[in-house]
Amino acid sequence: MPLPFEQPIEDLAAKIRDMRAYASEQQIDLTEEIDALQARLDRLKRDTYDNLTRWQRVQVARAPGRPTGLDYLQHAFEGFTELHGDRTLGDDPAVVTGLATLEGASVVVIAQQKGRDTKENIHRNFGMSHPSGYRKAMRMFDLADKFRLPVVTLIDTPGAYPGLAAEEQGQAWVIAESIRRMSELTVPAVSVVIGEGGSGGALAIGVANRVLILENAIYSVISPESCAAILWRDAGEAERAAEALKLTSRDLVALGVVDRVIDEPLGGAHNDRDTAIALVKEALVEELAQLTHMSGERLRRARYERFRALGRFEAVA
């Protein structure tokens, strides 16, 4: 299913497919015509994806078929071993954690996991964690610190789950605690926003030395829909809210919130998953290589300074 703005691309691609089929059926040479159409398709794709509005990027960030946390864990890493449970309340399927190697180096991995179909989405609670998920993540921070293993987190959540049990079990408390624990790690930590970076629920596992974001991913203090509902009292104004919130990868680099954008293949990660996964892997390997020589104390200090410096203000006249 193409996204609404992808329909013209899909239509043109279908036309090329038809022409190819017709040419082979009728055993006639349409190479010239097909090449011309293919060139037009490439131009159309580039024009479309180079000029996505912020709201369109929100749609790409949430697109079905976009690689999820587990897709990266299984294909960018080797030997992923899932470790379950928070040892207190249960095992939150919205967060997947464990051990893996990345180009031969052992790492602790934490990924927020949306479903790849409706059934899995319900199981994963659409990637919205309960406190148990954050407790599980904190258990991984402890493991990483103890065995001196770098931490990689993959962020993809609409937000921490706003429900009865979640509140009773201290959703705010675990998010705060997770931010604190991650900030104090004495091992390298790299985060990648792979889809949706939804507010505090995303930040809870995003206090890394280096924060990366995929080209079409978003990271925001509030979803455009909720923002619109509050400011314009109309969730239908989400498009306006998305523009106002400046939540795209390029915006976030400009604000200093993220350090690096990982380019996506033309047409977005959902249209070329293998390339997207390879690009994320390449970026992670590079980033970790830069951090592994740093002492634990320096890594902790660098994280302190990175987040301490964020914000914009001026002297009172």
Next chain:
Amino acid sequence: MALERWFRRNKPTRKEEDNSPAGLWLKCDGCHAQIYRKDLVANRYVCPECDHHYRMPVDARIDLLADAGTFERWSGHIQAQDPLEFEDTQPYTERIEKAQKKHGRPDAIVTGAAELDGHAVALVVMDFAFLGGSMGSVVGEEIARAAERAAEEGRSLVAVTASGGARMQEGALSLMQMAKTTVALGALAERRLPYVSVLTDPTTGGVTASFATLGDVIFAEPGALISFAGPRVIQQTIRQDLPEGFQRAEFLLQKGMVDDVVKRSALKGRVAQVLKLLTAGLPEPTLEAPRAATV
């Protein structure tokens, strides 16, 4: 006309300050008794009849906690920028300017040094009346500075929170204040200086999910709404009514999330007691010969 303007100017202000209606007399939200406004103020914005705790203006809060004449303000030298050029029904810059004029401070927070029953503290008090106490870059920076300066000067930190959460108009930068305030608290922890947080009505969203709930000791005021997600958001998600008292201070005490619910009349004493006990720990162990192992 003039009278109407006067009402428009004054009535909402006072209502937002302490959620008590204007006028000489008011009908208490808690017990519906008619209360003389001056009595309410004299009683620290607590109903003399039923003990209902109203929201409290910042200056009254400082008077409540700081020993007389000891408060020395640190905050107030920085103000918001508009990094997103954010505009909803009005531009963010206008919103800020109006709030500044109305409340006479640059943003939704006051910090400073004080003595609290003789203990050297840094006081952080959030101002809910100022754009819902929302945390943007300025609020985050003032908290971080206060925590770091407290650490430098060997003061304990006492933070009184009241906030609707992160300030949307500063986008992801306001989200980052959750991390900024949290890391700054590390400076206190390193020096083993106590941090007592006092959660007041309402404390929600990104403030609850960061520095507010990281206190070594967490007190909450009676009846205060304290949450991550607001009740309306939860209701929309689960589509059922919320239980009585859900997300209120007493409920959170029962769930193990706060150390105690403390009445305003007892607050200063309880904070002082905790500070006294926490700062009376054993000295750092010095080098000594290990004791002989017992067999």
